[in-house]
Amino acid sequence: MKRLGTRASFALILGALASVMAPAAYAAEAPRGQQVANANACMGCHAVDRKLVGPSFQQIAAKYKGDAQAPAKLARKVKDGGSGVWGMIPMPAHQSMSDADIRSVVDWVLAGAPSR
Known part of the structure; x- marks a missing residue:
């Protein structure tokens, strides 16, 4: 050898x-929002650029573009869950996520889910 x-x-x-x-x-x-989304199973139902079980993050950003109430609405939706906005499949509640983590994900999503 x-x-x-x-x-x-x-x-x-x-x-x-x-x-x-x-x-x-x-x-x-x-980005922090992407890290939190990956760590909290968000990617099991959502993708950045295509519909899975739920809408893509980019579709969400487009729907709420210009809506000043979007951050609060979406944070509430992540925390409490719900259905009816994107179809009948419910989004489960994420009660164990901290408000800071939820805000990181929501801000990232509303920015279009950028990779950097």
């Missing part, structure tokens, strides 16, 4: 660290 030189060993270690750290670095770059 060939022994690697010091520089080659160092480069190999740096490469391995970079591959392990890349997902963590990507997560840190994502």
Whole structure:
């Protein structure tokens, strides 16, 4: 077996660290609202740009564009759940989410769910 030189060993270690750290670095770059949405199963029913069980985040942003009451309405909807706005499938309540986390998600969604 060939022994690697010091520089080659160092480069190999740096490469391995970079591959392990890349997902963590990507997560840190994502907007806070997106991080909270990912951590609270929002993506199980919503996608950024296409309808799943519920509307896409971009559809929500378009529907509420220019509505000054949208942040409060949507925060209440996330916290309490509901149905009828986008169809008959109910959105479950997210009572365990903090108000700050809900606001982060709502603000992110209303901004069009940007990736950065």
